[in-house]
Every structure is written in structure tokens, then in C-alpha cells.
Amino acid sequence: MPRYAALIYGAEPSGESDPELWGKIMAEYMHFGEVGGAAGVIGGGEALHPTTMATTVHVTGGAKGGDVIATDGPFAETKEVLGGFYLLDCKDLDEALSWAAQIPGAWYGRVEVRPVIDMSEMG
Template sequence: MPSYVALTYTSDIDWSDPQYAEEMKDYREFGQAAAAVIRGGNALYPTATATTVRVSGGKGGDVITSDGPYAETKEALTGFYLLECADLEEAVALAARIPAAWNGAVEVRPVLEFEQKS
């Protein structure tokens, strides 16, 4: 069965803050309702905790890091779900039930799975 990642874009907030407990309840309810197809996922800390990595000059070049987000945006990547669905239609229907879709956005992408060598 194909896998899809559902990337959640919402306000750039700290979901571990108790003031968002009521909203987190909606996410827990979604997680319970969709448990049969969720294969993984988590919320992300705010973009202020991000480290951006670049390599100057391409492969083997100097590693350059900078603190914070890559770009200033109204909505930030705040989490993800890994879904195993029959097709894109099912993944989109499920994404519409993720609370981030109600006041932000959910981007659904098929996962390109590489062969695993043992």
C-alpha cells in the first residue's frame, strides 16, 4: 500500500505549551480515529529552534549552519503524519480531518521509498 506524508502548516507556536491543550485534544482525537493508517508522525518545536544547514561549493564543501528558520512565513511546518493509504484520494480525505487543515494547511505528498539493504 502506498505511503503519504501529510505535512502540517499552522501558526508557529510551541505545541507543548499548556495554553494549546484544547487544540492538542483535537489532534489526539484525529490520531485515535486514524490509527489504522498512521505509521508515524510528530509535532515539531517552533522554527526558532531550527538549524539550517548548507554546504558551500557542493559535496565535500564547508558546512554552514544558521539558527532559526529558513524564511519568515505566516504559517510554518509544525508537524507531520506518515500515512499508509490505498491512494491519494484516501490520503487527501484523511488530511482534511487533520486539525491543521481547519485554520492552516496540510500538504500531502507521496513517499518515494528506496530499497532497504540488509
């Protein structure tokens, strides 16, 4: 079964969040987890801490063995950040898109669907 990553992008949650809204969002994610889990579509997934917790690593020189430079913050400073992801096992893109459209992040932000490379097919 082909696998897709559904990458959930949205506005970074602000410090004082509305607990009522959070409760609603959590319930919506729980619902997606239940429906997707029952259908056997969800092959994994995680929610990520905000980008203030992110550290970006780069090895200089374009080759192994260069200096390791760690910097505070996400790779790209953007308004919409990667907040979490699911791995979806679907037979084709249409099925993956229809599941991605049921992830709450699709209405609070955007969900990017990318096919996962199947290493067994790599020659």
C-alpha cells in the same frame, strides 16, 4: 500500501498562548491519533518545536566536502511554518486527502500531502 507525508503548516504559536485553546487543539489531535491509529492509517509522525529552535545547515560549493554553514532559523522565513507531520498509509490520493482533512492542522492552517517515494520501486 502507498505512503503519504501530511505536512502540517500553520502560524507559529506565539509566546503567551491561550491554555484553553491549547487544550482544545491537543484534544483534537488526540482524537485524530485515535481514529487514524484504529484505522491503521498512521504510519508515524511528529510534532516539531517552533522555528526559533531551528538551525539550517548548508554545505557550500554544491558538492560533498564544502564548508558547513549553520544558520539560526528555518530554511524559509514565512508566516506559515511546518509544525509537524504524519506519515499516512493509504491506497490512493483520495484516501490520503480525506484523512489529511481530518488533521486539526487542516482547519488551523494547511496540510500539504506529498507521496513518499517507494525505494523498492526505484529500479
